[in-house]
Amino acid sequence: MKVQSKILLVVMACGLVIGLATVGLAEESLLRVAFSWPTFFDPAVGNDFSSSSALVNLYDALVYPLAGGIIPNAAESWEVSTDNLTYTFKLRKGIKFHSGNEMTAEDVKFSMDRLLEIGEGYAYLYLGKVDHTDVIDKYTVSFALKAPFGPFVSSLIRLYILEKAVVMANLKDGPYGSMGDYGKGYLLSKDAGSGAYKVKEVGLGEYILMEKVPGYWGEVLPNAPALVKFMRTPDTVAVKTMMARRELEITTPWEPEEAYQEMAKIPGVEVVGWNNGFSEYMMLNNQKPPTDDIHFRKALNWMLDWEQVLTGIYPGWTQAAGPIAHNLPGFKEGLFQYYQDMDKAREELQKSRYANQLKGLKVTLGVDTTVPPREQFALTLQANAAEFGIDVEIIKMTWGKVQEVVGSIETTPNGMHINVAPHYPEAGSMLAAKYHSSSAGTWEQAEHLLSPVIDALIDDALATVDQDERFSKYGLLQEVLVELSPSMFLFDVLEKHAYQVAYVDWSALLDNPRPTMGYNYDCRYIEVYPDRIP
Amino acid sequence: MSFATYLVRRLMHSILVLFGLSILVFLIARVLPGDPARVALGPRAPEETVQRWREWMHLDKPLYIQYYYWLANALHGDLGISLYSRQNVAIDIKTYFPATAELALFAGLIMTVFGVSFGAISARYSNTWVDNVVRMGSYVGVVTPAFIFGILFLLLFGYVLRILPTTGRLDYSTTAPPIITGMVTIDSLVTGNFAAFLDALKHLLMPAAALALGPMSQEARITRASMSDNLKKDYMLLVGAQGIPERLINFKYLLKPSLIPTVSILGLDFAALLGNAFLVELIFGWPGLSRYGIQTMLLSDLNAITGVVMMLGIVFTLANILVDIVVAYLDPRIRLTGERLQ
Numbered sequence: 067m068k069v070q071s072k073i074l075l076v077v078m079a080c081g082l083v084i085g086l087a088t089v090g091l092a093e094e095s096l097l098r099v100a101f102s103w104p105t106f107f108d109p110a111v112g113n114d115f116s117s118s119s120a121l122v123n124l125y126d127a128l129v130y131p132l133a134g135g136i137i138p139n140a141a142e143s144w145e146v147s148t149d150n151l152t153y154t155f156k157l158r159k160g161i162k163f164h165s166g167n168e169m170t171a172e173d174v175k176f177s178m179d180r181l182l183e184i185g186e187g188y189a190y191l192y193l194g195k196v197d198h199t200d201v202i203d204k205y206t207v208s209f210a211l212k213a214p215f216g217p218f219v220s221s222l223i224r225l226y227i228l229e230k231a232v233v234m235a236n237l238k239d240g241p242y243g244s245m246g247d248y249g250k251g252y253l254l255s256k257d258a259g260s261g262a263y264k265v266k267e268v269g270l271g272e273y274i275l276m277e278k279v280p281g282y283w284g285e286v287l288p289n290a291p292a293l294v295k296f297m298r299t300p301d302t303v304a305v306k307t308m309m310a311r312r313e314l315e316i317t318t319p320w321e322p323e324e325a326y327q328e329m330a331k332i333p334g335v336e337v338v339g340w341n342n343g344f345s346e347y348m349m350l351n352n353q354k355p356p357t358d359d360i361h362f363r364k365a366l367n368w369m370l371d372w373e374q375v376l377t378g379i380y381p382g383w384t385q386a387a388g389p390i391a392h393n394l395p396g397f398k399e400g401l402f403q404y405y406q407d408m409d410k411a412r413e414e415l416q417k418s419r420y421a422n423q424l425k426g427l428k429v430t431l432g433v434d435t436t437v438p439p440r441e442q443f444a445l446t447l448q449a450n451a452a453e454f455g456i457d458v459e460i461i462k463m464t465w466g467k468v469q470e471v472v473g474s475i476e477t478t479p480n481g482m483h484i485n486v487a488p489h490y491p492e493a494g495s496m497l498a499a500k501y502h503s504s505s506a507g508t509w510e511q512a513e514h515l516l517s518p519v520i521d522a523l524i525d526d527a528l529a530t531v532d533q534d535e536r537f538s539k540y541g542l543l544q545e546v547l548v549e550l551s552p553s554m555f556l557f558d559v560l561e562k563h564a565y566q567v568a569y570v571d572w573s574a575l576l577d578n579p580r581p582t583m584g585y586n587y588d589c590r591y592i593e594v595y596p597d598r599i600p
Numbered sequence: 601m602s603f604a605t606y607l608v609r610r611l612m613h614s615i616l617v618l619f620g621l622s623i624l625v626f627l628i629a630r631v632l633p634g635d636p637a638r639v640a641l642g643p644r645a646p647e648e649t650v651q652r653w654r655e656w657m658h659l660d661k662p663l664y665i666q667y668y669y670w671l672a673n674a675l676h677g678d679l680g681i682s683l684y685s686r687q688n689v690a691i692d693i694k695t696y697f698p699a700t701a702e703l704a705l706f707a708g709l710i711m712t713v714f715g716v717s718f719g720a721i722s723a724r725y726s727n728t729w730v731d732n733v734v735r736m737g738s739y740v741g742v743v744t745p746a747f748i749f750g751i752l753f754l755l756l757f758g759y760v761l762r763i764l765p766t767t768g769r770l771d772y773s774t775t776a777p778p779i780i781t782g783m784v785t786i787d788s789l790v791t792g793n794f795a796a797f798l799d800a801l802k803h804l805l806m807p808a809a810a811l812a813l814g815p816m817s818q819e820a821r822i823t824r825a826s827m828s829d830n831l832k833k834d835y836m837l838l839v840g841a842q843g844i845p846e847r848l849i850n851f852k853y854l855l856k857p858s859l860i861p862t863v864s865i866l867g868l869d870f871a872a873l874l875g876n877a878f879l880v881e882l883i884f885g886w887p888g889l890s891r892y893g894i895q896t897m898l899l900s901d902l903n904a905i906t907g908v909v910m911m912l913g914i915v916f917t918l919a920n921i922l923v924d925i926v927v928a929y930l931d932p933r934i935r936l937t938g939e940r941l942q
Contacts, residue, residue: 096772104684111686113642185649186641193646241656254687270695271685272768272887300767300885303751307759307766466898469643470634489644499644508643 095594097291097570099316099587100299105274107265108253109177109226110184115487117187118584120274120296125226125259126284128155128174129219131491131585133578135395136220139284140169140227140260150214150531157205161283163229164257164264171207175199176230178209180248188224191489214529216536221490223582232258262286262590263294273297282590287574289593309335309564312599316565316572322438323381326564334568334600339382343394343581344559345496346386346485348431348447349512352552356427357480361418363551366481367404368411369450370554379442382562386555388544389500393558393581396493398541401548408453415454425455430479432471432512435462440483443556447481472512482512485559491582493540494528501547513552520546561586569598603928610924614917618910622674625909626667629902630659636900640683656681657902670906680903684896689907692892697911698782699769700881700888703811704873705783706804710812711819711873712866718816719823719862720855726828734820741817747879750810754883757806765803767885774799807884811877815869819862826858860930867923871916 101116107124111117130139138144141155161169178199181189195218197210211218233249236256240247249258255268262284263276276294278286299305299318302325308314310332317329330337350357350366357363376385384392388401420427429451431444441460448458461479463471468484471477488495498505502524505511523546527539548555565572571593575586637653638645651660657680658666673680679689722734758766769784770776777788777796785804788796830836831854874890881891889908896904 104686106686113644185646185652189649190644190646241652250686269887270687271692271892295772298885301751301883303754304758304766304883304885307754310759311762311766313766464898466634466639466900469639505643510643 095289095292095596096295097293097316097589097592097594098295098297098314100305100314100318101296102318102320103298104271105296106187106254107257107274108250109187109228109259110181110189110248111187111250111253113187113224115583116296119587120276120584121226122261122584122588123263123276123294123590124257124261124265125228126161126169126261127224127226128157128222131220131223131580131582133393133580136223136491144219146531151211152208153211153218154202154206154208157207158283159205161260162281163232163260164279165229165232167229167231169227169229169260170204171201172204173230174207174225174227175201176233177227178225180228180233180245181225183242183245184248184250188489191221191224214531216528216530216533217490217492217494220492220495223490223585227260228253228258229260262290262588266293271298276589278590284590286590287593289571289595290590291592291594294589305329309566312566314566315570315594317563319561319563321562321564326562329564334566335564336567337562337564338572338576339560339562340576340579340586341384341391341393341558341581342487342561342579342583342586343391343491344485344487344561344583345389345391346556346559347389347483347500348443348554348556349482349484350551350553351475351478351480351482351512351514353475353514353516354478354480356418356420356429359418359420360551361414362420363554365411365414365418365454366447366451367551367554368407368414369454370404370447371406371450372404373406375443375446376557379439379446380557380560383560384558386557388548389553389555390493390496390540390544391488391558391581393579394488394493394496395491395581396537396540398544401544404554406450412454427456429456429458429481430461431458431481431483432461432463432468432479433483434465434468436465437483443483469509472509473507475507475514478507478512478514481554482509483556484509484512486510487583488581491580493544494524494536497524497540497543497547498528501543501552515552520550566599568600569595571595607921607925610921614921618913618917621913622671622906622910623667625906625913626670627663629900629905630663630666632900634900636683636902639900670903674910679907682896682904682907683901684892684899684904689903692904693889693907693911694782696887696889696892699886700874700877700890702783702785703804703807703877703881703886703888704870706785706808707812707815707873707877708866708870710808711816711869714812715816715819715866716823716855716859716862719820720827722820722824723827723831723858726824726831731824734824738817738821741813742821744814745879746810746814746876747883749813750807750880750883753806753810764806765799769803769887770796770799771803807880807886810883811873811880815873818869819866822865823858823862826861827854830854830858856930860927863926863930864923867919867926868916871912871919874915875912 103116105116105120106112107117107120109121109125112121126140128139128141129136140157140161142158144153144155146153157169157171163169178196182193195211195215197212200208202208236249236252237246238251242248255270257265262279262282264279265274266277267275274296278290278292302321305317305321306325306329309329326337329335350363352358372385376383385403387403390397415421415424433440433444444460448460451458472482486496486499499510501515501520503516503521506514506516523543527536527543530536530539574591579586637650641650641653654660658669670680677690682689682692685692718734722731725731754766757764765771774796777784777791777793780787780790784800785797788800877888878890878894881888893908
């Protein structure tokens with residue numbers, strides 16, 4: 067046989083073998099969701115988008131957020147002492163951890179103590195607020211606060227209860243004294259939770275595979291997936307290919323708009339969007355000329371071509387009405403929204419300290435290079451400002467650089483385009499994160515507002531335990547901030563995903579999305595029908 | 601000086617080079633602006649927690665003390681905690697390096713076999729349409745970045761034709777082999793898991809080809825040029841006149857000496873595959889060291905940056921030494937020169 071024929075025969079044989087090796091296996095009920103990585107599902111470490119989504123599935127918190135407010139979860143009821151300093155929770159009986167052991171008050175105390183000692187993750191919600199935690203009896207636990215904190219119960223959506231016995235049995239050497247590493251090494255790849263899902267397999271740095279827990283105490287929809295895989299998102303081209311090949315069920319919310327448009331054309335794929343409670347701002351440096359002038363800040367709002375921005379750059383997004391998203395509890399209705407009016411912009415500029423220096427006046431705008439629409443937004447504002455002779459310089463920077471420059475007033479540009487998420491489902495979370503002096507110089511507050519008046523209003527609102535009264539104070543704060551214009555209140559963030567609508571039913575969550583990061587990925591409320599895969 | 605002595609001296613020099621590299625990368629990583637502990641823990645972490653992390657990482661100490669701690673630990677296999685993964689960098693490297701090594705190995709195989717073959721064919725059929733096709737293809741291969749090939753392959757074979765997998769190292773439904781080397785193809789072969797072997801090969805094909813095309817084209821051009829040069833030399837006339845079969849002439853008298861420049865570049869190309877694999881790993885979701893390295897650099901993860909750069913430095917050094925050995929085998933003059941100097 068000639069050499070060429072031999073080669074052809076070998077190639078054909080290889081092709082046959084490779085093809086046979088890919089005979090499909092039985093369909094499993096599997097939900098694959100793409101996320102940015104890394105993901106930490108240790109309740110005392112993770113606090114970003116992917117980590118919070120994993121925690122929601124692996125662990126239970128005392129309370130659970132719905133669109134309208136908080137409901138009991140692992141706790142069946144709670145009481146507040148008359149001085150508003152002690153919160154006593156009664157646990158549901160019979161909640162089982164993945165180990166089979168029952169959840170008790172001791173586990174709750176351990177979870178809070180551990181979170182405060184490690185000081186990472188969501189610890190900041192409780193540090194300086196929780197004085198100590200006491201076990202009253204097997205199913206009763208109390209938290210003693212240092213001072214009244216109205217949103218305390220709302221904030222407990224971020225206290226995920228882990229099993230003390232499992233953590234203590236897996237301590238390694240570490241910096242926490244007798245507690246060693248406090249189980250951080252173990253919890254890098256295992257869980258100690260009681261959630262509807264447990265960790266089956268971890269590809270460190272790549273994915274978490276979770277399996278449904280039989281007999282979970284809470285509600286689980288009948289066709290909730292048997293397996294859930296949270297995976298590192300690949301490149302956009304690969305995401306589109308995987309969606310077309312049904313190798314991915316839900317994309318991240320960070321794909322470019324063009325990618326969503328293309329994925330929407332794939333049969334059986336739908337692109338959905340909802341307001342997730344996040345808000346997007348152009349954070350104006352209130353301590354740096356010329357944005358240190360209230361009239362100049364207002365002028366920027368008047369001169370922006372809002373219509374172009376909302377239709378051309380952010381289609382489908384909702385213009386913000388103040389510093390709080392419309393669907394966040396505590397949002398005040400009826401607040402003023404800007405629109406483009408160059409005459410009003412001119413009036414405000416004339417009232418500003420810089421009225422006689424407009425020509426060539428420099429304004430710097432910082433833009434995160436990983437989010438293309440923000441550069442387009444900056445270019446629009448640059449063009450609008452040029453009509454008044456104002457020179458807007460756009461500074462592109464990586465996210466790491468953003469976090470570095472906002473650390474001081476001098477290095478923070480006049481404007482930084484960033485979105486911020488509420489840490490718990492209340493307006494107070496955003497108001498404190500955005501405008502209290504304690505957060506100035508972080509990426510959540512590039513405004514450097516540093517206002518004792520605003521600080522006092524925020525502290526007073528957060529110390530108000532009665533919800534109606536607290537929300538009323540939030541409303542006043544929002545009115546004051548709209549008038550003060552420390553930021554350009556841009557949009558309620560539209561979280562978009564492409565997902566396999568042909569065989570994934572996400573409606574239980576999407577019909578009424580929770581304005582709380584991670585909770586719209588509670589997979590016991592997502593149904594998967596493998597027999598409907600096109 | 602004997603060749604063995606020469607090699608020992610090369611090794612000693614390499615150790616010095618690596619020591620210098622460690623100082624350089626350590627200093628560069630630490631003088632970059634930014635607070636790695638604060639970046640890792642986020643803006644809301646209390647200052648006491650951030651300060652604790654700074655103390656763990658010795659960031660509050662002078663640079664030479666920090667280097668001392670790092671070196672002392674590194675010599676014991678402890679490369680420090682990664683802010684990105686929250687585990688020891690040594691474990692991260694152990695996890696990610698085999699994936700990149702496997703990718704580089706297969707890319708290297710493609711690059712070597714096809715690069716030399718196309719170069720030899722091009723030289724053999726010099727100035728014919730075969731030569732022109734290979735040369736044109738080589739130009740395209742050299743100027744086109746690997747990630748462009750990656751995206752094209754993904755679209756063609758993954759999206760349009762749907763005959764090759766798009767991401768990862770194995771299908772979800774394939775039973776992974778036990779970890780021996782960390783390279784799925786080798787581990788599955790060793791354990792007799794042929795289904796996993798074939799599945800892993802399928803996953804490797806596109807990323808390895810994308811990574812290999814550029815250096816393969818370069819190897820083809822160098823081989824062709826070298827063979828064309830040697831073809832014109834007097835000794836080739838002599839062997840031809842002696843009636844030696846053409847096949848023997850091509851392989852022993854032409855190809856072997858022509859491979860010396862190719863092999864020299866091959867070694868460096870092979871090592872460079874490790875560092876250049878980043879975008880390919882990103883496109884194909886390949887869990888490799890290059891991607892890990894870039895992501896930790898963006899986060900100013902000092903321990904990880906130092907660990908990854910040192911790892912790549914060691915690979916480059918070993919690759920250079922291996923190239924020296926292979927070139928010495930191919931060119932007896934190097935061995936003879938060594939003995940003559942003694």
